[in-house]
Amino acid sequence: MNVTITVNGEQRVADVAASESLLNVLRDDLDLPGTKDACEQGECGSCTVILDGEAVCSCLVMAADAEGSEVTTVEGMGEEGHLHPVQEAMLAEGAVQCGFCTPGFVVAGAHLLETNPHPSELEIREALSGNICRCTGYGAILRAFETLSEEGT
Amino acid sequence: MTTPTRTHVTGGIGTSVRRPDGVPKVTGNFAYASDLHSKDMLWGATLRSPHAHARLISLDTGPALAMTGVRAVLTQDDVPGLPLFGQEEQDQPVLCDGVARYWGEPVAIVAADDEETAQRAAASIIAEWEPLAPLDDPEKAADDGSLFRELKIRRGDKEAAGTVVVEGVYETASQDQAPLGTEAGFAIPDGSGGLDLYVTSQWVHVDHRQIIACLDMEPDQIRCHPAGIGGAFGAREDISLHIHVAMLSLATGRPVKMEYDRSESFVGHVKRHPSKMWYRHEADADGNLVKVTARLLLDGGAYAHTSRAVLANAAFFTVGPYRCDNVVVDAQVVKTNNPPCGAMRGFGAVQACFGYESQMDRLAEELGVDPLDLRRQNAMRGGDPLATSGQVIDAPLPTVEVIDALEAIPLPEPLASDDPRLLPGGTGLTTPASKVVRGVGYAVGLKNVAFSEGFDDYAEARVVLTRAGVEVHTAAMEVGQGLVTVCQQIARTVLGIENVAVVWDDTSHIGSAGSTSASRQTQMTGGAVHAASVGLRDRILADFGGDELRNDGVYRAGERIATIDEICAEGPVEHLVRFRHPETHPPDENGQGDVHAGFVVAAHRAVVDVDPELGLVRVVRVDTAQDVGKALNPQAITGQLEGGIMQGVGLAVMEELVVDHGVIRNPTFTDYLIPTFLDAPAVETRIIEAPDPWGPFGAKGIGESPTISSTPAVVAAIRAATGKALTRAPVRPQDIVGI
Numbered sequence: 001m002n003v004t005i006t007v008n009g010e011q012r013v014a015d016v017a018a019s020e021s022l023l024n025v026l027r028d029d030l031d032l033p034g035t036k037d038a039c040e041q042g043e044c045g046s047c048t049v050i051l052d053g054e055a056v057c058s059c060l061v062m063a064a065d066a067e068g069s070e071v072t073t074v075e076g077m078g079e080e081g082h083l084h085p086v087q088e089a090m091l092a093e094g095a096v097q098c099g100f101c102t103p104g105f106v107v108a109g110a111h112l113l114e115t116n117p118h119p120s121e122l123e124i125r126e127a128l129s130g131n132i133c134r135c136t137g138y139g140a141i142l143r144a145f146e147t148l149s150e151e152g153t
Numbered sequence: 154m155t156t157p158t159r160t161h162v163t164g165g166i167g168t169s170v171r172r173p174d175g176v177p178k179v180t181g182n183f184a185y186a187s188d189l190h191s192k193d194m195l196w197g198a199t200l201r202s203p204h205a206h207a208r209l210i211s212l213d214t215g216p217a218l219a220m221t222g223v224r225a226v227l228t229q230d231d232v233p234g235l236p237l238f239g240q241e242e243q244d245q246p247v248l249c250d251g252v253a254r255y256w257g258e259p260v261a262i263v264a265a266d267d268e269e270t271a272q273r274a275a276a277s278i279i280a281e282w283e284p285l286a287p288l289d290d291p292e293k294a295a296d297d298g299s300l301f302r303e304l305k306i307r308r309g310d311k312e313a314a315g316t317v318v319v320e321g322v323y324e325t326a327s328q329d330q331a332p333l334g335t336e337a338g339f340a341i342p343d344g345s346g347g348l349d350l351y352v353t354s355q356w357v358h359v360d361h362r363q364i365i366a367c368l369d370m371e372p373d374q375i376r377c378h379p380a381g382i383g384g385a386f387g388a389r390e391d392i393s394l395h396i397h398v399a400m401l402s403l404a405t406g407r408p409v410k411m412e413y414d415r416s417e418s419f420v421g422h423v424k425r426h427p428s429k430m431w432y433r434h435e436a437d438a439d440g441n442l443v444k445v446t447a448r449l450l451l452d453g454g455a456y457a458h459t460s461r462a463v464l465a466n467a468a469f470f471t472v473g474p475y476r477c478d479n480v481v482v483d484a485q486v487v488k489t490n491n492p493p494c495g496a497m498r499g500f501g502a503v504q505a506c507f508g509y510e511s512q513m514d515r516l517a518e519e520l521g522v523d524p525l526d527l528r529r530q531n532a533m534r535g536g537d538p539l540a541t542s543g544q545v546i547d548a549p550l551p552t553v554e555v556i557d558a559l560e561a562i563p564l565p566e567p568l569a570s571d572d573p574r575l576l577p578g579g580t581g582l583t584t585p586a587s588k589v590v591r592g593v594g595y596a597v598g599l600k601n602v603a604f605s606e607g608f609d610d611y612a613e614a615r616v617v618l619t620r621a622g623v624e625v626h627t628a629a630m631e632v633g634q635g636l637v638t639v640c641q642q643i644a645r646t647v648l649g650i651e652n653v654a655v656v657w658d659d660t661s662h663i664g665s666a667g668s669t670s671a672s673r674q675t676q677m678t679g680g681a682v683h684a685a686s687v688g689l690r691d692r693i694l695a696d697f698g699g700d701e702l703r704n705d706g707v708y709r710a711g712e713r714i715a716t717i718d719e720i721c722a723e724g725p726v727e728h729l730v731r732f733r734h735p736e737t738h739p740p741d742e743n744g745q746g747d748v749h750a751g752f753v754v755a756a757h758r759a760v761v762d763v764d765p766e767l768g769l770v771r772v773v774r775v776d777t778a779q780d781v782g783k784a785l786n787p788q789a790i791t792g793q794l795e796g797g798i799m800q801g802v803g804l805a806v807m808e809e810l811v812v813d814h815g816v817i818r819n820p821t822f823t824d825y826l827i828p829t830f831l832d833a834p835a836v837e838t839r840i841i842e843a844p845d846p847w848g849p850f851g852a853k854g855i856g857e858s859p860t861i862s863s864t865p866a867v868v869a870a871i872r873a874a875t876g877k878a879l880t881r882a883p884v885r886p887q888d889i890v891g892i
Contacts, residue, residue, distance in 0.1 A: 017269075033188040034181015036383070038333045039415045043822035046333055074181035087179035091171055094788040097796065098633025099178030100333040100383030106179055122574050129831040132822070134333050134384050135633050137795035138833040140788075 003067050007032065008076030016063040023047045023058040025066075026073060034074040034103045038132075045131030048104040049073050055111040057130075074103035077110060085151075086110045089144040097135035104131045109145055118149050165646035166850055169788030172638050173655065174631070185381035186353045187337035187412050194339075195224055195264040197394070197401045197411035198271035200278050201420065202253035202260055205287040205815025206490040209251050209280060214261060217274040222266035225404040226274070232400070234369025238392050240359055242301075245456040245493075247367050247396050253282070255455035255490055256816045257420030264401040264409050287490035287815040291429065291452040294487035301453045301460040301486045304468045306541050306744030309479030315435030315443035319515040323432065323508045324881040325864075326809040327452075328425040328800075330497050331827055334383015335418040336393040340402035340409050347374035348399055349659070353382045355389040355496075355630050358665035367396045368403065372661070375399065379657040385632035386800070387496030388422040390670050391458045419820030423458050423495030424810055426451040426486065428467070428504035434512045440520050442531050444479040445540065447471045451486040451494070451504065458495035460486045465606055466501030468744065472540035473509040474552045474599035474754050475531040480540050482744065490815045496670055498800060498860045502600045507882055510596040510865035514872070525560060528597055529553050535843075542740060542748045549843035551780050555756040556597060558778035558839040565774055565835075567591065568762055577762055577769035579831060584764045591773075592763060594869025597756040598862030601749040602845075602854040603673040607739045610750070612674070613664035614681035616644060616689050617727040620718055622652030624725075625685075628659070629666035629678040634856055635789040636674045640682045642785055643849055647686035649702045650717075664731060672753065672854030675785065676845070681732035683849035689728035693720055734847055751845060755779035755858035757798070757866035759805075759834075763874040768886030770806050770871055772832070775863055778839035782853030787840065790855060794838045797859025799828050804860075805867035807832070809883050 003016050007030060014029040021040075026032045026049070035058060036046035042057040049058045050072040058071075078084035083091075086109045096102050105128065112119060112127040119127065124145045125138075133141060164170035177183035214226040229236060229248040236250065237243040249260040261278050265271035288294055338352035347370065354360050357377040365375050382389065394411045402409040413421045433446040449467050453460035468484035497503075517524035532552035538545050568589055573580045576589060604610035615626040625644050631637045641653045666678045690702050697715045699707035706716040720726060734750040760773040775798045784790055800808075807826040811818040819825045844851025864882055872879050875889055 027188075028190075032181075033184075036185075036333070037187070038335065038383070039822040041415070041821060041823050044333065074179075077180070079180055080176050083176070083179065087176075090179055091175045094169065094172075094792050096172060096175050096178050097635065097792055098332070098334065098382065098384040099174070099183055100185065102178050103181045122572070125830045125833075126574060129829045132333065132827055132829060134331055134386070134800075134827065135796045136792055137797070137799035137836065138830050139795035139836050140792055141830075 001064060003063055005066050006070045008072055018064060020063045021059050022061040022063045022066050025063040026058060032073050032075050036100055036103055038100065045104040045108060046101055048107045048131065050107060050111055055108050074106050077106055084110055085148060089148050093140045093144040095136060095140035095144045101131060101133045105141060113148055121146065163651045164642060166642045166785045169786055170638050170642055172635060173641060174637060183381055185334055185383050186339060186351055187334060189339040189351055190410060191408045194408040194410050195266060195405060196268040196271040197398055197409050198263050198275040199259050199397065200261040200275040202249060202256060202258040204253055204282055204284050205256040205289065206285040207253045207282040208285060209249055209253065210283055211281040212261065213279040216277040216279060217263055220270065220274045220277065222270040223263060223274045225264040225401055226261060227400055227404060228261045232367055235366040238363045238367055238396060239457055240391055240459055241461055242457040255492055259397065262397045262401055264405050289489055289491055289815045291450055291487045291489060294489045295450060295485050299488045301457050301488055302464050304464055304484045304744060306468055306480055306482035308541060308543055308745060311481060313444045313479035316438050317436045317516065317519055318433065319512060319519050320433045321512055321515060321880060323430045323511055325428045325504045325507050326883060327427040327494065327812065328497060328804050328808050329419060329810050329825060330386035330388035332384025332386055332388055335413045335415060336421050337412040338394050338398040340398045342402055342406055348402055349376050349378060350395065350399055351378045351380035352395045353380060353389050355385050355632060355670055356668040357628050357660055359668065360392060360395050361660040363392055364395055364399055368399060376659040376661045378659040379628055379630055382630065382632050385669065386498045387670060390496040390668060391423050393421050415822060416820045419817055420492065423493050425497035426453060426463055426494040426504065430504065430508040432508050432512045434516050436516055436520065440522055440527050440530055442475055442477040445472045445477050446481045449482065449484040449505065452489055452491055453486045454489060454491045454493035456493045458493055460494060463501040466601065467505045469539065469541045469748060470502045470505045470599055471509065473506060474533045474597055475540060476533050476537050477540040482541060491812055492817060498797065499857045500671065502598065502861050503864065506596065506598040506861045507865045510862065511880065514869055525556055525595055529556055541744060543745050544747045544749060546752060548751060548846050550752055550754055551841050551843040552597065552754050554841050555754055555778040555780060558841060559756045559758050559776060562776045562837050562839065565760055574831065577764040577771040578767060584766055588766065589762045589764055590874040592761050592870040592874025594759050594866050594873055596862040596865035596869060597754065598858060600672060600753050600858050600861055602676055602751040602753055603671050603734050605737050605749045607737050610667055611731050611733045612666040612677035612681040613731045614678060614685045615663060615727055615729040616682060616685040617725050618689060618721060619725040620721045622654060623648060623650050625653060625655045625682055626658045626663055627655065627666050627678055628657065628663050629674050630669040632669050634793060635786060636678060638789060639675055639679055639785050643679055643682045644686045647683060648690050650704050672856045675852050676848040676854045677732060677734065679849040679852060680847065681730050684732050685728045685730040688730060689726065692728065693726060751853065753780050753853045753855065753858050755862055757863045759866040759870040761867060761870040761874055763871060763889065765875055765889060768889035770884065772802050772806065772834040772867055774835045775802060775866065776837045777859065778841055779855060779858055780841045780843050780853060781855050782845040782848050783842055783851035784840050785850065785852050790840060791838050793856055794859045795836045797856065798836055798863045799833060801860040801863025802834065802867055803828050804882055805864045806883050
């Protein structure tokens with residue numbers, strides 16, 4: 001079936017199977033591989049996207065249910081020379097190692113700061129507890145978001 | 154196909170230079186192996202054994218071949234060359250050879266037009282099995298003589314005895330590396346019968362050696378390319394789908410992609426060896442270690458992988474960073490029908506550290522002395538013989554310094570809040586803060602750097618000066634640790650030229666860099682880049698009679714005498730180095746000798762809050778001091794220290810691969826728990842610089858030490874809070890509650 005989704009501000013049409021997740025459609029059909037596939041169970045947050053204003057695990061969203069929705073992926077957050085403040089802060093603090101979790105943290109973190117521009121340490125930890133990082137131990141990620149919280153982006 | 158690394162970062166050693174691959178990673182543009190694709194590609198899938206031990210009576214691939222869109226179905230009969238692979242010992246069938254020896258062993262592979270068809274086709278293959286009793290008890294395997302390796306260490310006087318004796322039996326569970334990126338590979342036929350392979354790896358040259366043997370091809374027919382990788386931690390040190398995806402591509406003449414999902418990943422790579430360790434420490438009345446006697450038993454699972462080397466690490470670090478003249482170790486790694494084990498961060502030293510540090514605490518208690526004082530008193534320093542092998546390495550080992558630096562970090566304030574996010578169990582907790590008990594624990598750990606026991610361990614790097622800048626060519630795997638940044642920093646510092654790009658070469662264009670494991674690449678590939686940069690610089694200076702190289706050319710007495718274009722007038726100028734660390738040797742029959750190339754030491758202090766009624770633990774802080782030799786990139790070091798600690802915390806309180814009769818019962822992120830942001834303790838780090846004699850600028854490899862002593866520190870803290878013996882990691886709620 002054809003599904004029409006506005007992705008990063010652009011209307012896209014994909015021919016999707018009934019069983020297909022939004023994650024698969026983004027990666028395989030719409031050529032947006034920045035959103036990562038790591039657990040397929042909504043446990044790790046690597047596939048986080050903004051769906052109609054909410055941060056969701058795109059592996060848990062059926063593509064067909066996204067008909068008519070607006071989706072923002074990591075590719076819509078910023079690009080070299082025009083990075084999103086979250087992307088810039090994560091680079092500055094050394095919050096990127098293997099980088100596989102990074103797109104999910106960028107999207108979930110940007111959503112956190114939109115809804116709460118000055119999160120406390122505990123609010124940062126809680127809001128991002130659905131995003132697993134196996135490399136950094138979260139310390140550098142915490143420092144990145146504490147800096148952003150102080151700046152109140 | 155690979156992501157360019159020439160982005161605008163500058164800076165030499167000692168500064169926290171940004172990663173050159175950072176921008177692609179934060180924008181989603183970095184190409185991981187799982188992102189590679191082409192329009193005409195096929196998807197591969199694998200049929201796996203549903204039994205831990207079974208005879209394959211018959212295999213009917215007909216249903217799969219009959220499916221529309223299926224292009225190939227291959228079994229062990231289709232392996233063109235050597236039907237076995239393995240890094241140290243070729244003992245594992247590429248596909249089931251008639252007997253499945255572990256749960257999830259690959260049986261057949263399929264290539265089809267799309268992923269779903271490939272998976273349905275693999276599932277449609279009819280395999281008839283005769284289940285056999287799995288050998289799943291490591292102690293029974295030891296009794297039966299089912300061994301990958303046995304190592305005996307006999308040092309000093311076997312009659313020696315102390316007056317204060319503590320004995321203990323300790324166990325550690327199997328841990329999964331759980332890198333976020335799963336196994337993925339992409340094979341592209343080259344039109345001449347060969348292939349280009351892009352597979353998640355820690356060492357493309359050792360993959361290549363095994364792949365060409367199994368495919369019966371010449372070395373230059375298969376090119377293994379360093380591909381983007383979402384974490385490793387040991388899981389990528391051994392072959393997973395490499396040979397399978399190559400076979401499918403050769404059979405179909407089409408590009409083929411394979412990618413494991415999380416559950417398949419859990420069976421698709423090797424684990425940390427579960428262990429059982431029997432320890433006896435003897436000291437004199439003053440607390441000096443007199444003798445350590447230990448039996449170590451590691452479960453290697455069904456196939457050898459790196460079990461032999463893991464066992465050696467466990468055995469040689471039986472005593473840890475302590476002086477002791479009399480040591481008896483009997484170490485075995487057994488072959489069972491449990492999941493195959495191999496490399497994971499710490500590589501045998503993790504298990505032993507849990508044993509010896511638990512013992513040091515017990516000994517301190519028995520002696521009635523401060524546990525840190527006991528450690529300082531017995532600390533091994535540079536120039537002291539390693540307690541097990543007797544090897545003396547002429548290099549600083551700041552064991553006392555890391556303990557002192559750690560102890561000087563202030564302890565946190567007492568728990569003062571009823572905010573459930575700060576209490577054990579988190580928001581589900583029902584116990585008030587007043588019932589929570591705090592504990593503090595310490596541990597110190599020792600690790601070798603690079604490969605040991607006489608292995609010909611080297612790293613090759615080529616440094617090239619072109620008109621456009623410097624290129625560092627290497628096949629060393631960047632797995633997230635930041636080697637790419639360090640290579641640039643080293644080349645910049647030596648050459649005096651800022652514009653440095655790292656170029657990842659495939660196996661046909663450069664020699665091996667060795668494995669990205671054993672904490673070795675900063676010292677080995679870093680050492681190769683350093684030596685190649687020095688060679689290149691000195692040659693250019695000699696050719697032009699200069700005394701300094703800068704961004705814009707060669708200088709003599711402050712005057713430029715040649716531009717970069719003039720240096721490169723006849724083309725790029727390059728220098729290739731194959732770098733080796735000091736020679737090591739296999740141990741003799743008593744486990745004695747110069748087995749290792751270098752040591753690194755770290756100490757950890759954990760603070761935990763425990764709910765003793767529910768058996769729940771919150772790890773409040775884990776602080777650390779670590780010897781790094783020379784800090785080439787302080788921010789990257791902090792990242793390794795913090796990240797390594799989290800994997801140690803995981804093994805201490807939550808990470809356990811539950812294996813029942815050889816079957817993994819929790820192969821998902823829902824059931825195999827990894828520390829989240831809310832589980833993560835605060836961490837304070839102290840970097841101690843005691844320069845290494847052969848590391849570049851004195852740097853030491855630092856990747857594994859953060860994981861080694863953090864686990865026993867956390868468990869020691871839980872013991873301090875609860876008074877329980879807690880001889881097993883991870884500590885489970887039932888261990889604390891006592892049910």
